[in-house]
Amino acid sequence: MNVVKKTPTIQDVARFASVSTATVSRALTSPERVSEHTRARISEAVRVTGYTPNQSARSLRQKTARTILVALPDIGNPFFSVILDAVEREAAARGYGVLVANRFSGGDSGVRMRDYFMSNRVDGLLLFDGSVDLEQLMLLTGGPTPFPLIVVCEEIPHAPFHTVKTDNSYAAERATRHLIELGHRRIGHVRGPQGNVLTMEREAGFRRAMEAAGLDTPPQWLLPGAFEMEAGAMAAQHFMALDKRPTAVFAANDESAIGFISGLRQHGLDCPADVSVVGFDDLALSAHVWPPLTTMRQPRAALGRIAAGALIDVIEGERNSRVPMHMVLSSEMIVRGSTCRPPAPATPLLQPADLVLP
Numbered sequence: 001m002n003v004v005k006k007t008p009t010i011q012d013v014a015r016f017a018s019v020s021t022a023t024v025s026r027a028l029t030s031p032e033r034v035s036e037h038t039r040a041r042i043s044e045a046v047r048v049t050g051y052t053p054n055q056s057a058r059s060l061r062q063k064t065a066r067t068i069l070v071a072l073p074d075i076g077n078p079f080f081s082v083i084l085d086a087v088e089r090e091a092a093a094r095g096y097g098v099l100v101a102n103r104f105s106g107g108d109s110g111v112r113m114r115d116y117f118m119s120n121r122v123d124g125l126l127l128f129d130g131s132v133d134l135e136q137l138m139l140l141t142g143g144p145t146p147f148p149l150i151v152v153c154e155e156i157p158h159a160p161f162h163t164v165k166t167d168n169s170y171a172a173e174r175a176t177r178h179l180i181e182l183g184h185r186r187i188g189h190v191r192g193p194q195g196n197v198l199t200m201e202r203e204a205g206f207r208r209a210m211e212a213a214g215l216d217t218p219p220q221w222l223l224p225g226a227f228e229m230e231a232g233a234m235a236a237q238h239f240m241a242l243d244k245r246p247t248a249v250f251a252a253n254d255e256s257a258i259g260f261i262s263g264l265r266q267h268g269l270d271c272p273a274d275v276s277v278v279g280f281d282d283l284a285l286s287a288h289v290w291p292p293l294t295t296m297r298q299p300r301a302a303l304g305r306i307a308a309g310a311l312i313d314v315i316e317g318e319r320n321s322r323v324p325m326h327m328v329l330s331s332e333m334i335v336r337g338s339t340c341r342p343p344a345p346a347t348p349l350l351q352p353a354d355l356v357l358p
Contacts, residue, residue, distance in 0.1 A: 236263025
């Protein structure tokens with residue numbers, strides 16, 4: 001006869017430690033609210049009963065969670081999948097878990113982050129959202145026990161935080177130069193979301209390449225957009241309404257580039273025969289749409305691995321938390337089928353009056 005072993009409960013821990021279940025709960029979630037002596041008893045009860053993994057018992061003794069928090073602006077964005085995988089792998093290799101928080105921006109973002117830290121649920125934060133209020137972040141990271149924080153992918157201007165990002169401005173310049181080298185002289189740009197630091201950096205790189213080539217950028221060729229396919233399709237509508245259209249477009253990311261190409265097709269234009277398009281990111285989808293998308297490949301796995309490793313170094317005291325580290329990784333130009341030389345100007349047909357008879 002098989003005997004099913006009873007799963008340990010919080011009541012078992014409370015009985016073993018001779019405390020209430022409420023005290024056990026506080027010790028597990030908010031250890032700063034429980035005396036050191038009581039935490040030690042509950043830690044021993046956790047170990048003996050097997051109520052939680054040994055990791056939790058160790059965290060009680062050391063007042064650490066051995067967990068890092070990843071705060072994303074949009075967990076549904078496929079851009080973050082490779083980065084998150086790399087973060088989890090690096091964290092696991094160093095004995096840490098990963099907790100993901102979605103849509104972390106907003107007025108209560110600082111309160112939420114402080115709650116994670118003060119409740120001993122996490123030891124540090126990888127922040128992927130540059131829109132979080134700077135004043136709240138400064139309060140969180142200042143003081144005698146600063147919250148370990150690294151900003152990833154985006155950069156918060158004038159903020160003394162560690163950052164790990166890619167060369168957005170230079171990569172955008174390189175993408176635009178690719179179109180110029182193909183012979184395009186009328187080049188437009190599908191922008192990212194207004195006010196976003198990536199939008200500004202990539203537009204700056206686009207403008208720098210155009211100015212270096214002596215090419216004009218009429219304001220109407222800077223098409224409103226966002227980092228979404230729907231925004232790219234909407235940009236195509238603005239494009240079709242132009243009196244004089246560019247022969248090529250650099251889009252601020254792959255999703256908007258793919259949406260833009262789809263929108264062009266709905267209006268009877270072909271990519272790249274009528275309009276060449278370059279994106280940014282190199283999502284997995286980008287190699288499999290039609291035409292396959294020319295784009296700037298961000299080293300997303302390296303971003304996740306390096307950022308997670310650097311954060312754990314700060315948590316463990318191997319990196320100075322008060323001396324900002326700024327690491328910039330290089331992107332790679334990936335040329336596929338969405339770009340080609342501009343269409344040749346149409347040769348005007350000869351009219352009867354133009355004919356010269358012998």
